[in-house]
Amino acid sequence: MGLKIACIGAGYVGGPTMAMIALKCPEIEVVVVDINEARIAAWNTDKLPIYEPGLLEVVQTARGRNLFFSTDVNKHVGEADIVFVSVNTPTKTRGVGAGKAADLTYWEGAARVIASVSTKSKIIVEKSTVPVKTADAIEKVLRRNCTDPNVQFEILSNPEFLAEGTAIEDLTMPDRVLIGGKDTESGRAAIATLASVYEHWVPKDRILCTNLWSAELSKLTANAMLAQRISSVNSISALCEATGADVQQVSRAIGTDSRIGSKFLNASVGFGGSCFQKDILNLVYICETVGLAEVANYWQQVILMNDYQKQRFVERVISAMFNTIKQKKIAVYGFAFKKDTGDTRETPAIDVCRGLMADGANLCVYDPQVEASQIYQDLGTEKFEWDHPSPRSRPIAKSAIDIAMDPVSAANGAHGICIMTEWDEFKHYDYEALYESMVKPAFIFDGRNILDHAKLREIGFIVYALGKPL
Numbered sequence: 001m002g003l004k005i006a007c008i009g010a011g012y013v014g015g016p017t018m019a020m021i022a023l024k025c026p027e028i029e030v031v032v033v034d035i036n037e038a039r040i041a042a043w044n045t046d047k048l049p050i051y052e053p054g055l056l057e058v059v060q061t062a063r064g065r066n067l068f069f070s071t072d073v074n075k076h077v078g079e080a081d082i083v084f085v086s087v088n089t090p091t092k093t094r095g096v097g098a099g100k101a102a103d104l105t106y107w108e109g110a111a112r113v114i115a116s117v118s119t120k121s122k123i124i125v126e127k128s129t130v131p132v133k134t135a136d137a138i139e140k141v142l143r144r145n146c147t148d149p150n151v152q153f154e155i156l157s158n159p160e161f162l163a164e165g166t167a168i169e170d171l172t173m174p175d176r177v178l179i180g181g182k183d184t185e186s187g188r189a190a191i192a193t194l195a196s197v198y199e200h201w202v203p204k205d206r207i208l209c210t211n212l213w214s215a216e217l218s219k220l221t222a223n224a225m226l227a228q229r230i231s232s233v234n235s236i237s238a239l240c241e242a243t244g245a246d247v248q249q250v251s252r253a254i255g256t257d258s259r260i261g262s263k264f265l266n267a268s269v270g271f272g273g274s275c276f277q278k279d280i281l282n283l284v285y286i287c288e289t290v291g292l293a294e295v296a297n298y299w300q301q302v303i304l305m306n307d308y309q310k311q312r313f314v315e316r317v318i319s320a321m322f323n324t325i326k327q328k329k330i331a332v333y334g335f336a337f338k339k340d341t342g343d344t345r346e347t348p349a350i351d352v353c354r355g356l357m358a359d360g361a362n363l364c365v366y367d368p369q370v371e372a373s374q375i376y377q378d379l380g381t382e383k384f385e386w387d388h389p390s391p392r393s394r395p396i397a398k399s400a401i402d403i404a405m406d407p408v409s410a411a412n413g414a415h416g417i418c419i420m421t422e423w424d425e426f427k428h429y430d431y432e433a434l435y436e437s438m439v440k441p442a443f444i445f446d447g448r449n450i451l452d453h454a455k456l457r458e459i460g461f462i463v464y465a466l467g468k469p470l
C-alpha cells in the first residue's frame with residue numbers, strides 16, 4: 001500500500017469523492033470517517049445514506065478493497081498521510097454574523113482532532129467550502145494544539161465542484177480540479193502529492209494550481225456566479241409573463257452566444273440546495289467585514305431575487321385559483337431541490353409549500369426519492385421566512401400536509417398540480433387520467449417548464465408555466 005488517505009465527513013461530498021479516489025487509485029487506502037454512526041453504518045450496506053445515480057456501483061467496486069467507512073476517527077486520521085476535511089459548514093444561526101457567516105464549528109472540531117491524534121506530518125485538505133482565509137485560522141488551531149514538534153501540517157485548499165444528481169459524472173470527468181497551496185518548498189511538494197492522486201484519472205491540464213486564498217475564493221465565486229445566472233433568468237421570467245415573451249425562447253436565443261453559453265439558463269421556481277444560498281451569504285458577509293458594502297449588496301440581490309421568485313410562484317397559484325386556495329387540495333410533484341437526488345436542503349418546495357399552506361391549502365406531496373418523514377420534518381411546525389433578511393413568520397397547520405406514495409393518489413380530487421422538481425418521470429404520466437380524477441377547472445403550475453403545455457391545454461388543464469405566455 002502507498003499513501004493513506006482519511007476523509008473526515010461522510011456526507012454528500014466526502015462519500016462520493018473518496019469513493020471515486022478509491023476506485024481510480026487502487027494502491028491508495030481511503031478511509032471515510034464520521035461521528036454519525038448511522039451514516040457510517042449505511043455506507044457499509046447497499047442502502048447508501050445518499051441517493052446518487054451510479055454511486056452504489058462505484059462503492060461496491062472499491063469497498064473492502066481500498067475503501068472503508070469507519071467511526072474510528074482518531075485511528076484513521078492518526079494513520080493518514082493526507083486528511084481531507086469534508087464536514088458541513090452551514091450558515092451561522094447565532095451570534096456575530098448570524099444568518100450570513102459560515103459556521104466553522106465542525107471544521108474547527110475536525111482540526112482539533114487532527115492536531116491531537118497526529119504523530120506524523122500530514123497534508124490537510126480543505127474539501128469543505130469555507131470563507132477565504134480559513135486556512136490561516138485552521139493552521140493556527142493545528143499548530144497550537146499539536147504537542148509533537150516533529151509533526152508538520154501543510155494545508156491545501158481543494159474545493160469540490162460536483163453537483164448532486166450528477167456527482168459520479170462530475171467526479172469522473174471534472175471540468176477542473178483546483179488545488180491551492182503555499183508557494184514554499186513544502187507547499188509545492190504537498191500540491192504535487194495531491195495532484196498525483198488526481199492524475200490517476202484527471203488530465204494534467206485540468207488540474208489548476210493557485211495560491212490558497214484564490215482557491216478558497218474561487219469556490220464561493222463559482223457558486224455565486226452559477227446562482228446569479230439562475231436569478232438573472234428568473235428575473236427575466238417575470239418580465240416574460242408581463243409582456244408575452246417566452247423565457248425558454250429567450251434562454252435559447254441568448255445561450256447560443258458563445259460568450260454567454262447555454263447551460264444554467266433554465267428558469268425555475270427558484271434555486272435550492274445546501275450551498276448556493278449559504279455560500280452567497282458567506283460571500284456577502286466577507287465583503288461586509290472588509291468594508292465592501294456595494295459588493296455585498298450586489299451579491300445579496302441574487303438571494304433576494306430567488307426569494308422573490310418563490311413568493312411570486314405562490315402568489316400566482318393563489319391568484320389563478322380565484323384568489324382562494326383555502327381547503328383546496330393541491331398536489332405537489334417533487335420535493336427534492338433538483339432531480340436525481342433525495343436531498344431537500346433549501347429546496348424551493350419548502351417555501352412554496354409553506355406559502356400555500358399559509359393560505360389554507362391542503363397539500364398532497366409526492367416525490368420519487370424523498371422520505372415522508374423528511375417532508376414532514378421540513379414542513380413541520382417551524383415558521384417560514386419570506387422577506388429575507390428581516391423575516392416575517394406565519395404559522396402553519398401541520399395537518400394540512402399529506403404525503404402520497406404515487407402521483408395518481410396525489411392528484412386524485414385535487415384542484416391543481418404544482419411541479420416543484422424536474423424529475424423525468426413527471427413528463428411521462430398519463431395526464432388525461434390525472435385530469436379525469438381532478439376537480440374542474442384543473443390547474444397545472446409548471447415550476448420547472450418540463451411538461452408539454454400545449455398537450456395539457458388540449459386535455460383541458462389551465463396551465464401556468466414560468467415565464468411563458470398563458
Ligand code: NAD
Nearest residue numbers: 009011012013034035036087088089106109110128129160
Ligand atoms: P453533509 O452534511 O452531507 O456531511 C458532512 C458530514 O460531516 C456529516 O455526516 C457530519 O456528521 C460530519 N462531521 C461533522 N463534524 C465532524 C467531525 N468533527 N468528525 C467527523 N465527522 C464530522 O455535508 P456535504 O453536503 O457533504 O457538504 C460538506 C462540505 O462540502 C460543505 O462545506 C459544503 O459546502 C461543501 N460542498 C457540498 C456540495 C454538495 O453538493 N452537497 C458540493 C460541493 C461542496
Ligand code: UGA
Nearest residue numbers: 160161162163164230264265266268271272273275337338
Ligand atoms: C451546485 C453547483 O452546481 C456545484 O458546482 C457545487 O459544487 C455545489 O452547488 C455545491 O457547492 O454544493 P448543486 O446545488 O448540487 O450544485 O446542484 P445544481 O445543479 O447547481 O442546482 C442547484 C439549484 O439550481 C437546483 O435547485 C436547480 O434546480 C437550480 N437550477 C439549476 C435552476 O433553477 N436552473 C438552472 O438552469 C440550473
